[in-house]
Amino acid sequence: MDGVEIAVRRSSRARRVRLVAKAGTGVELVLPARGGEDAARALIRTHRAWIAEQHARLGERLLGLERPGVVWRHGVPVPLALRPGGRARVLSTDDRVIIAAPPDADLGRLVERWYREHTRAVAEALIADLPEPHPAALRIADGSSRWGSCSRTGTVSLSWRLMLAPFQVLDYVVVHELCHLRHLDHGRAFWAAVEELRPDWRDAHDWLRAHGTELHAYDPACAVALPLAA
Secondary structure, three states, X not given: OOOOXXXXXXXXXXXXXXXXXXXXXXXXXXXXXXXXXXXXXXXXXXXXXXXXHHHHHHHOOOOOOOOOOEEEEOOEEEEEEEEEOOOOEEEEOOOOEEEEXXXXXXXXXXXXXXXXXHHHHHHHHHHHOOOOOOOOEEEXXXXXXXXXXXXXXXXXXXXXXXXXXXXXXXXXXXXXXXXXXXXXXXXXXXXXHHHHHOOOHHHHHHHXXXXXXXXXHOOHHHHHOOOOOO
16 A cells, blocks of 8 residues: 555454554454455555554654663663673663573573563562552563553553653553552542552653553564674
8 A cells, every 4th residue: 555564464353354553563454264355455445544644653763762782771771781601691780781691592582581570570669669459469461452450350460561661651550550459440430549649640641652652562682682792
């Protein structure tokens, strides 16, 4: 479509033709397992402006996260050093992160492990300072659409990608999910609870709306696109 690429995918779960805009994959056309070609062509014709808009939005890289040699701690770049080692391990200080690993190690996975561990440590500290109820369990995940969730059993899940954002963004999502322990819906009582704990929550909410696509598209392997130091 006028130079804009659209990926096509058939899905056994799809009941109709639909367009999906997703970080990392761009605009995707989803068809049922069989048929749907005519409906797909009509959908593309009537949604040309939307497709172009989403393509431009998904292509924006305002934060510049894809920088080799750095990881991100609360939106601030932290130098990353790689060292040869007999076993894979990640060492973190206030001013840098060091990965020691053998040549065959999956460095991208080690970077993600650092993000997950650091997100857990920060989230646990935040939770300890917040009023009860506290989660029955804390899970660090990599959801493709949610920054956090709260189950009926009291498990709170958070995306490790929140470590790429400013601190107040992670703080807001933690507060948001803990308020769901008392209010499962997004009704008036829920937002009143959020407002009581974080009156400026809208700033973090708006930041995620503006930059969330970049966080979802970030590949931790880009941080290690440099050789191991001797």
